Amino acid sequence: MNTTIDIKITQTSTSKLSTTDFDNLQFGQTISDHMFIADFKDGEWTDFRVEPYAPLMLNPANATLHYGQSVFEGMKAYKSKAGETLIFRADANQKRLNNSAKRLCIPEVPEDLFMEGLKKLLEIDNEWIPNRAGYSLYIRPFVFATDDYLGIRPSNKYKFIIFTCPVGHYYAKPVTVKVETAYSRACEGGTGFAKAAGNYAGSLYPASLVQKQGYDQLLWTDSKSHQNIEESGTMNIMFVINDTLFTAPLTTSTILAGITRDSVLTLAREMGMNVEERFVTVTELEDALHSGQLKEAFGTGTAATIAHISLINVNEEDYHLPEKPKDSFSYKILEELDAIKYGKKEDTHGWIMKLQ
Numbered sequence: 001m002n003t004t005i006d007i008k009i010t011q012t013s014t015s016k017l018s019t020t021d022f023d024n025l026q027f028g029q030t031i032s033d034h035m036f037i038a039d040f041k042d043g044e045w046t047d048f049r050v051e052p053y054a055p056l057m058l059n060p061a062n063a064t065l066h067y068g069q070s071v072f073e074g075m076k077a078y079k080s081k082a083g084e085t086l087i088f089r090a091d092a093n094q095k096r097l098n099n100s101a102k103r104l105c106i107p108e109v110p111e112d113l114f115m116e117g118l119k120k121l122l123e124i125d126n127e128w129i130p131n132r133a134g135y136s137l138y139i140r141p142f143v144f145a146t147d148d149y150l151g152i153r154p155s156n157k158y159k160f161i162i163f164t165c166p167v168g169h170y171y172a173k174p175v176t177v178k179v180e181t182a183y184s185r186a187c188e189g190g191t192g193f194a195k196a197a198g199n200y201a202g203s204l205y206p207a208s209l210v211q212k213q214g215y216d217q218l219l220w221t222d223s224k225s226h227q228n229i230e231e232s233g234t235m236n237i238m239f240v241i242n243d244t245l246f247t248a249p250l251t252t253s254t255i256l257a258g259i260t261r262d263s264v265l266t267l268a269r270e271m272g273m274n275v276e277e278r279f280v281t282v283t284e285l286e287d288a289l290h291s292g293q294l295k296e297a298f299g300t301g302t303a304a305t306i307a308h309i310s311l312i313n314v315n316e317e318d319y320h321l322p323e324k325p326k327d328s329f330s331y332k333i334l335e336e337l338d339a340i341k342y343g344k345k346e347d348t349h350g351w352i353m354k355l356q
Contacts, residue, residue: 005048005116007036011124012052022130025168027303028138032128035163036117039146040107045160048113050120053163063145063155070197071100072142074302075259077122077164077355079131080343085122085355087139088341090115092259097141099257100194105154106143113160114141121162122355130166133342138167138303144197170234170303171216174310174323177232177297178215179282180206184223185230185254192230192254200233207233215313217299221282222254228279230254235299235307236261240329241288242295244274260300260337266349267336273329282314289319297321298330306334 012033020030031053039047064070075093078086094115098108118139122129129137141162145155183206186192191199203220210218219237222228230248231237236258238247245268248255268275288294289312299307308330312319324331339345340352 005112007116007120008047008049009120009124010049010051017127020166022132022135022166025130025135025166027167027170028165030165030167032125032137032164032166034121034125035161036121038109038113038117038160040158040160041156045107045110045113048117050117050124056159059148061148061150063147063149066150067145067152068196068198068201069104069106069145069155069158070142071097071104071106071144072140072195072197073097074195075139075141076136076302076341077129077139078136078341078343079129082343083131084343085126085129086341086343087118087122087353087355089259089263089351090118090353092262093141096195096257096259097143100196101143103191103194104196106145106158109141109143109160117160117162119355121164125164126355128164128166130168133338135166135168136341137164139164167303170301170305171307174308175216175299176214176311176313177217177219177309178210178213178313179229179285179315180210180218180220181226181282182206184226185220185233187223188253190253192252193250193256195256203233215311219312222252222279227281227283229282229285230279231256231258232299235301235304238264238296238298238300238330239280239285239288239294240296241280241284241293244276245329246276246278246280248279249277258300258302260302260305263337263351264300264306264333267333268329271332271336285312286314289314294321296324296328296330305337306330 035053036050038045073093143160146157147155217232220230297309
């Protein structure tokens with residue numbers, strides 16, 4: 001995109017800041033004052049603007065409501081001790097959004113449009129970024145079809161929107177999970193690698209079944225054999241078996257290329273940890289639980305960051321994992337990630353974008 005990014009600003013006259021309880025934030029329920037919007041029509045992105053966060057007007061024939069052309073991202077901004085605004089790996093989110101968009105026949109969002117819209121929004125809503133440890137501003141960019149047409153074809157019109165919400169921890173305690181061997185999240189050649197809205201819709205029913213049984217999440221297995229553990233509903237999954245860190249590879253089209261996943265693997269290798277990107281089978285996991293070789297299990301994701309797993313159900317048997325000391329691998333990784341995100345440690349990877 002070579003045109004100048006001229007963003008029209010309309011600020012709210014009724015900010016919600018003064019009435020927001022930052023000590024009692026429930027994830028995703030408190031939305032900041034403004035949103036960035038761009039429209040795609042006649043083959044180009046136009047009408048760039050920041051305006052007060054508000055409901056959208058949709059025609060009942062809106063294409064997304066019927067055919068699901070919608071992709072999204074999740075990212076975070078942090079406040080350093082010095083008051084700087086630090087955005088974690090925004091470039092990776094922009095690239096992944098476009099990978100998802102391509103798979104769903106959605107026009108890509110140019111990098112300069114994504115970044116300038118993000119920066120302008122965070123400049124205006126900067127006071128919404130919590131200035132306390134463990135808290136951050138969750139950022140939700142998304143694109144969806146806006147044609148009012150019931151024929152099955154890619155839409156000709158789209159909206160790109162970014163809005164934000166201040167958040168604390170996604171999981172307040174260690175997570176319990178159950179291995180899923182009946183339902184499938186994704187299959188080869190499908191959209192499992194994309195952050196497509198429909199992927200999450202299809203996962204809700206199986207997840208609700210295990211939640212009724214008392215588990216927080218499930219561990220998805222591959223759709224063919226139901227033997228290879230892929231990921232969880234809200235995060236990539238990692239296992240420490242003996243002295244090696246295992247996680248599912250990105251060699252299939254079924255695994256989301258998690259940005260926190262990539263960050264953890266990078267830091268783990270720098271810390272001298274043995275890392276294997278390969279599938280752990282259900283049988284391997286069960287054997288490791290029986291023998292005590294499974295030292296740690298945790299999830300990685302933007303919302304969850306590092307979610308420690310306290311219990312795994314395999315083949316209808318519960319296995320309790322002992323509580324880990326603060327010097328265990330997953331806690332060290334979490335500490336390292338937070339140090340970079342909050343500006344306590346030098347960023348040697350080019351992951352942090354500072355808002356000037």
